[in-house]
Amino acid sequence: MDKTEVAVPDRANPKGFVAPAPNANDATLLSISAAERDTGLSKDVLRMWERRYRFPKPLRDKHDERIYPPDQVAKLRAIKRLMDRGFRPGKIIGLSLDDLNALGSAPTGGPTHDSKVEAILLLIRNHQLPELRQRLNQLLMRQGLQRFIFETVAPLTTAVGDAWVRGEFAVFEEHLYTEQIQSLLRNAIASAQTHNKPPRVLLTSFPTEQHKLGLLMVEAMLVVDGATCIPLGTEIPAPEIVRASAAHRADVVALSFSAAYPERQAGTGLRHLRAHLPREVDLWAGGACVRRLRKSIDGVVLVRSLEQIGTLVADWRAAHGEE
Amino acid sequence: MDKTEVAVPDRANPKGFVAPAPNANDATLLSISAAERDTGLSKDVLRMWERRYRFPKPLRDKHDERIYPPDQVAKLRAIKRLMDRGFRPGKIIGLSLDDLNALGSAPTGGPTHDSKVEAILLLIRNHQLPELRQRLNQLLMRQGLQRFIFETVAPLTTAVGDAWVRGEFAVFEEHLYTEQIQSLLRNAIASAQTHNKPPRVLLTSFPTEQHKLGLLMVEAMLVVDGATCIPLGTEIPAPEIVRASAAHRADVVALSFSAAYPERQAGTGLRHLRAHLPREVDLWAGGACVRRLRKSIDGVVLVRSLEQIGTLVADWRAAHGEE
DNA sequence: GTCAAACGTTTGTCTTGGACATTTACAAAA
DNA sequence: TTTTGTAAATGTCCAAGACAAACGTTTGAC
Numbered sequence: 001m002d003k004t005e006v007a008v009p010d011r012a013n014p015k016g017f018v019a020p021a022p023n024a025n026d027a028t029l030l031s032i033s034a035a036e037r038d039t040g041l042s043k044d045v046l047r048m049w050e051r052r053y054r055f056p057k058p059l060r061d062k063h064d065e066r067i068y069p070p071d072q073v074a075k076l077r078a079i080k081r082l083m084d085r086g087f088r089p090g091k092i093i094g095l096s097l098d099d100l101n102a103l104g105s106a107p108t109g110g111p112t113h114d115s116k117v118e119a120i121l122l123l124i125r126n127h128q129l130p131e132l133r134q135r136l137n138q139l140l141m142r143q144g145l146q147r148f149i150f151e152t153v154a155p156l157t158t159a160v161g162d163a164w165v166r167g168e169f170a171v172f173e174e175h176l177y178t179e180q181i182q183s184l185l186r187n188a189i190a191s192a193q194t195h196n197k198p199p200r201v202l203l204t205s206f207p208t209e210q211h212k213l214g215l216l217m218v219e220a221m222l223v224v225d226g227a228t229c230i231p232l233g234t235e236i237p238a239p240e241i242v243r244a245s246a247a248h249r250a251d252v253v254a255l256s257f258s259a260a261y262p263e264r265q266a267g268t269g270l271r272h273l274r275a276h277l278p279r280e281v282d283l284w285a286g287g288a289c290v291r292r293l294r295k296s297i298d299g300v301v302l303v304r305s306l307e308q309i310g311t312l313v314a315d316w317r318a319a320h321g322e323e
Numbered sequence: 324m325d326k327t328e329v330a331v332p333d334r335a336n337p338k339g340f341v342a343p344a345p346n347a348n349d350a351t352l353l354s355i356s357a358a359e360r361d362t363g364l365s366k367d368v369l370r371m372w373e374r375r376y377r378f379p380k381p382l383r384d385k386h387d388e389r390i391y392p393p394d395q396v397a398k399l400r401a402i403k404r405l406m407d408r409g410f411r412p413g414k415i416i417g418l419s420l421d422d423l424n425a426l427g428s429a430p431t432g433g434p435t436h437d438s439k440v441e442a443i444l445l446l447i448r449n450h451q452l453p454e455l456r457q458r459l460n461q462l463l464m465r466q467g468l469q470r471f472i473f474e475t476v477a478p479l480t481t482a483v484g485d486a487w488v489r490g491e492f493a494v495f496e497e498h499l500y501t502e503q504i505q506s507l508l509r510n511a512i513a514s515a516q517t518h519n520k521p522p523r524v525l526l527t528s529f530p531t532e533q534h535k536l537g538l539l540m541v542e543a544m545l546v547v548d549g550a551t552c553i554p555l556g557t558e559i560p561a562p563e564i565v566r567a568s569a570a571h572r573a574d575v576v577a578l579s580f581s582a583a584y585p586e587r588q589a590g591t592g593l594r595h596l597r598a599h600l601p602r603e604v605d606l607w608a609g610g611a612c613v614r615r616l617r618k619s620i621d622g623v624v625l626v627r628s629l630e631q632i633g634t635l636v637a638d639w640r641a642a643h644g645e646e
Numbered sequence: 647g648t649c650a651a652a653c654g655t656t657t658g659t660c661t662t663g664g665a666c667a668t669t670t671a672c673a674a675a676a
Numbered sequence: 677t678t679t680t681g682t683a684a685a686t687g688t689c690c691a692a693g694a695c696a697a698a699c700g701t702t703t704g705a706c
Contacts, residue, residue, distance in 0.1 A: 367687070368686090371687065371688090372686095375685095375686085386695075386696080411685075412685090413686080
């Protein structure tokens with residue numbers, strides 16, 4: 001994920017640092033490269049939108065290169081955010097920034113969170129790192145790894161993501177949260193790890209899917225059930241997944257898809273991977289994106305909730321009982 | 324975005340899925356987007372080199388779009404790797420892949436690796452995950468966290484990076500290695516953590532710098548010395564770093580720069596960050612890129628080796644003794 | 647009423663070649 | 677030695693056109 005704040009002070013030049021700004025103008029004007037990084041929209045897209053929709057309308061510097069003022073960048077960011085949720089640019093590019101923000105917060109519904117989650121969000125917002133660590137640890141101990149994951153980590157991660165997307169969290173706040181959870185989960189996983197008990201599950205995600213926490217949550221659930229995990233981290237291309245599953249003699253390949261991942265791409269990717277994977281290797285797909293998929297995919301198990309994982313492992317074992 | 328029906332399998336399309344490859348040719352032909360990702364050279368650069376140096380010379384698909392065969396991609400990767408070490412494209416673009424590799428290994432010295440490192444590389448290459456885990460753990464126990472890091476993890480990570488860049492390691496092999504080390508280090512860090520002892524060190528990297536392991540190594544070294552770490556993970560924009568250091572009342576901001584990071588950019592970025600950070604906050608910069616910098620930067624401590632960190636912490640404490 | 651195939655629209659990526667800003671390398675001057 | 681200048685090198689940006697893939701909607705079948 002990316003940026004949060006709007007009045008991004010510097011990074012006027014492509015590489016991300018303030019150009020010395022010879023003629024001492026605002027430090028908030030972004031070059032097209034900087035805008036690309038700040039918005040997540042490629043240069044080609046930025047130029048294309050300008051041509052097609054007449055937005056953005058960047059200023060030009062003395063050599064006729066685009067310069068994006070902060071308000072346009074903010075609007076671009078808001079648009080990108082909504083697009084990740086499924087909106088299409090043409091429909092929303094004409095709206096005002098306020099309208100865009102309203103559109104973004106409405107459907108999520110503010111008060112979905114329980115008080116525990118709210119309390120932790122507050123710790124993050126107030127930068128109380130020791131308290132945050134302690135609280136998370138306490139919850140882990142009290143709830144046990146599995147309940148901790150689906151009662152605390154999962155909703156909390158969603159809440160943090162939402163808050164970030166609404167501009168309520170700074171980039172660094174979201175990153176710090178991610179680091180803490182990662183540390184906690186990796187520790188728990190290491191302690192819970194058993195040895196060489198089937199099924200052997202290869203865990204990863206497709207390229208452009210960078211959501212590490214999702215994978216870690218799954219790994220934790222699996223480890224508790226005594227499965228053996230081969231974690232590859234995120235963003236492995238399909239052919240590499242096939243090679244890796246052969247090299248590690250995986251029984252199952254499990255993929256994670258965050259909410260931002262395009263559904264269609266998930267479907268295509270899964271079908272394709274299924275076709276290239278040996279028949280005897282199971283293929284499981286989970287994550288917010290999969291939860292939205294309507295149709296089932298032949299030969300692919302769609303995991304719609306974390307709780308389901310235990311059952312899946314048990315089923316696998318039942319089917320491969322005597323080996 | 325994707326082209327599916329072009330016979331461009333393997334990451335041929337931007338999103339990373341194999342086109343079904345009806346006419347079963349190589350699984351390794353890359354589109355320009357894929358080549359960009361695989362080589363780290365921007366599309367513009369790929370096209371410009373083609374125009375200027377007549378290399379690369381990609382094939383064309385039926386719609387006249389560039390298709391890069393694996394050997395050209397390998398050569399591009401080799402060139403990029405040498406450029407990261409300071410070579411200039413014009414000088415080396417004419418050389419053969421073998422020459423490039425020779426050029427690359429010579430200065431580093433092929434046989435710099437000791438036998439321990441070689442043995443571990445072999446475990447990775449042979450996909451012996453349990454043995455790898457066990458061996459790393461054993462070394463950690465035997466050497467202690469600090470020696471483990473600069474005698475094992477650091478050289479091993481370099482070796483894995485080199486091997487990957489030379490095409491000797493697959494993507495998934497490198498990722499699996501990274502995951503294992505990450506798990507190990509995060510565990511060690513969690514165990515060694517003490518509470519609220521100064522200095523408070525904020526750890527992160529600039530945007531485009533994604534090397535997690537470097538940061539984890541530093542964090543481990545710091546934790547052993549009893550410092551308090553605020554790990555933000557990678558890729559935080561400069562203004563966010565400033566805000567975060569204020570929010571967490573950091574005494575020191577420490578940044579990591581991998582070998583691939585452009586020296587000039589590191590310099591500019593550091594100077595700029597220094598200017599925006601309060602005087603009383605120290606700024607430390609480390610990593611392979613920093614090691615190459617000649618000139619010192621005013622108000623920035625250039626950390627040229629991991630071993631140095633202990634001294635730095637001690638120095639800081641001496642200077643802030645009574646607080 | 648549900649599913650699926652077929653169509654039009656929308657959208658993003660790729661193409662070309664030119665222009666020029668920014669670096670780097672090297673030589674001359676202080 | 678360090679600084680400054682200049683030429684060569686290298687990368688980024690621009691424009692407009694083309695078109696494949698994604699999306700949504702309508703139509704047709706069961």
